[in-house]
Amino acid sequence: MEKKKICWARVLKNISYILFPILVVILFVIVFSLSYPLEKEAIKAKKDYYETNTFAENYAYKIFGSLTTVGSLKQNEKDDAYSYYYMHTETIENNEYVKSINYYSDYIGSNVLWLIIDNDTKKAYTNLDYSIDTSTLENIISKIMKNEYNWKYENEEIQTTVAKLSNENIEYIDSGLTKNSLEIVGNSPTENSNNAQKNNYTIYTSVLDELEYVDSIYKDKVLYNTLRVVNQNLVLLIPVLIILMIGLIPLIINGIGRTRNKDGIALNWYDKILIEFASIIAFLIGLSSLIFFIGINGVSTITNFVLVLSSIGVGLLIIYFACILFFETLVKRLKTHTFVKTTIAYRLYIKIKELMQSIKLTKSFTLYFLLFIIANLICFGIMWSDGFIGFLLTIILYGITFNFLNKRLKSYLKIKSAIYDIYNGNTDVKLNEAEICKEMQDTAKQINDIAGGLSNALEEKLKSERLKTELITNVSHDIKTPLTSIINYVDLLKKEKIEGEKAQEYLNILDNKSQRLKKLTEDLVEASKASSGAIKLNIEKLNVNELIKQVSGEFEDKFKNHNLQEIITFPEKDVYINADSRYMYRVLENMYSNISKYAMEGTRVYTDIFEKNGKISIQIKNVSKQKLNITTDELMQRFVRGEASRNTEGSGLGLSIARSLTELQQGSFNIYLDGDLFKVIIEFEKVK
């Protein structure tokens, strides 16, 4: 659908391009014709060309011209001078001469044929081509007189088919041809007598039926006929043409730049160059058409009307092409909004703007540097004339310059350290803008804003974590109340001493599960608090050896029950860490209780405390009862336990809580699995 539309737009555009000049030419012709001052009345009267004065006058002028020609020929004969004209002379019957003058009257030829017989000298003159049989006068006369419009003068009488050149009307023709002139033209007064001898001519003339483009008779006929047609029929066309032309413009504009292959406007190299260059190129193309017009001028006498016309046509076409080229690129540029951007003025504006901006950035420094150089030169100048003062001034200048540079360097360092802080996660950074030099104040402000934004985001995150913890805490309260009744009544039921093994078994299951549920709710709250950091820490200096001894003592009985032997390696001296006493116990308690639950019975449990790279490391290793087909990452996730079943006690939150609590106290907590070997490494910074 879209493609079809584009196709149509292009076709319409091209048609319009063809139609437009045609319309222009027609319009031009019409307007020209209307204003052309020729035979207005005749046109109005719808007369034939051959009835007009113009024709009569042209004809009369030609007749007059033939008389002049014959006159000069006769003079030449008399003077026996060299004849410029080519003459064809033949002796015909009755010893009469006929002199044929080929294409005399008009070098290009003539639409008027004529034969003049001098009855005194018995010589005949004609402009008929010698190719015509001119052996007898009758032949010539019949050849002439067979044309429709002819004119004959014999015995002082005119016989003619042209009304305006008849006996009665001939005097009014404004061409020099009068009855009188017929008798005297061509006769120069002789030296002997003042009165010239009158001609005694018999004249045959006619206008060719088929006119040729050789003289004004033809030209005027074309002109007159055109004018007649235009005047009578085409006046009404003017508004129609104008409307059509205006109508074509949008079609052209719409079609410009459309391509079948692409959406939007297609630009070629010509549309991308500067508009000024584009206009120069278009202008030069238009200018090249001059060759054709100059050609016309040079061959203005060429008889070939078609050649002249085609020359003008080609010239105009070139101009038209140049116009289209420029118009198209204009429209494309406007369509793609690149018109302004491709002007030299705009490019200059952008360059200047860029230049100004770059100057603005480094302006102050450039300015100060220039000032420094000037001041320095002045100081040197002074040193030339007065060494001490010059030296003093130089020192002062250097001092000021150092202070200037130092201030800026300090500002830069402040900003740098602020960025470093933010990079390291400290979002409490606040640069004091007053302490920053003017050039960097914007940057300082932006850094403050970034830090503020980051710390807000962090706060939001903490807030949402706290809300989550609160929610979990509240839910756990609501679970605990019914759980109290369950636990108590299960306990009471057990004391009722119900008969039957099965009843006892069921009661035990109820007891276990309700106890687990209790543990689970407690751990859930703790895990959520630990991971959201909603715990108040009471950090003190703890003795790791003491701690491990205490915890180990706490679990001694449980280990014994599971036939586990604990082997502790202490460092030679007591080592200390900074941590919260209570939560540190929670971490280790979780580890030890895990061991008592999951370690293989009859194995040893190793606890190593050692110092490494300024850190105190607590390593607890044991062999797992169950096969550990699980990754460490999975093991650290909440609710995941080493074994697939969930029948044993424990919530699966132990490791997660331990890790969260350790990390809250700025320690690290890692688990390593190697086959059935389960290893936990807890590390803290060493404290002296």
Place this chain on the structure above:
Amino acid sequence: MYNILVCDDDKEIVKAIEIYLSKEGYNILKAYDGMEALEILKKNDDVQLIILDIMMPKLDGIETANIIRKDKSIPIIMLSAKSEDYDKISGLNNGADDYVTKPFNPLELIARVNSQIRRYTSLGSMVKKEEDNNIYKSGDLIINDSTKTVEVDGKEVKLTPTEYNILKFLTKNKGIVYSIEQIYENVWEEESYGAENIIAVHIRHIREKIEINPREPKYLKVIWGIGYKIEDIK
């Protein structure tokens, strides 16, 4: 026959407590919100202990305890699902003598009730013995070095000689934290060579004997990573 007022908006819990405490020979008065509890106290002067839930309609446990404390010194045990430190502290500061979290262990509750009743009813006579040089005490933990006996809340506790010596040393120096090493050196009166968790094991055993809930000791406190102490209770 001592009268105990149990007040909780959950009737089943009140009933369960009644069953447990009746077996121990106590007479139970029941209330289901703070207002009811206050009314019962108004009518009945002969109440030796109150077990009070915190989250109750009409009048909550904290406010009820406050009102009771204005003119009565009856011991109050708070019973609540709120288990945060903040909640316990707020309960104890508002007139409660003890704080038990739900879900509670019935045996622990009974032990705590017995302890409070003993304290409230019979401890007055003990005060006289205070002058004896061979008696060390903290709160209701009393060590009589003449008879080598230990009493907690008026009830005698059997200890091994080592346990007794450790407890005596700590009670003598109540309020002061001692590390394992220090305890060893002071009790055995010889140099410690470290690497021993025997003291920690003894201390756990003592705790299991003298404390109602060894995980939340009242007298023998563990300061993890530092040492042990006997809390100085007036």
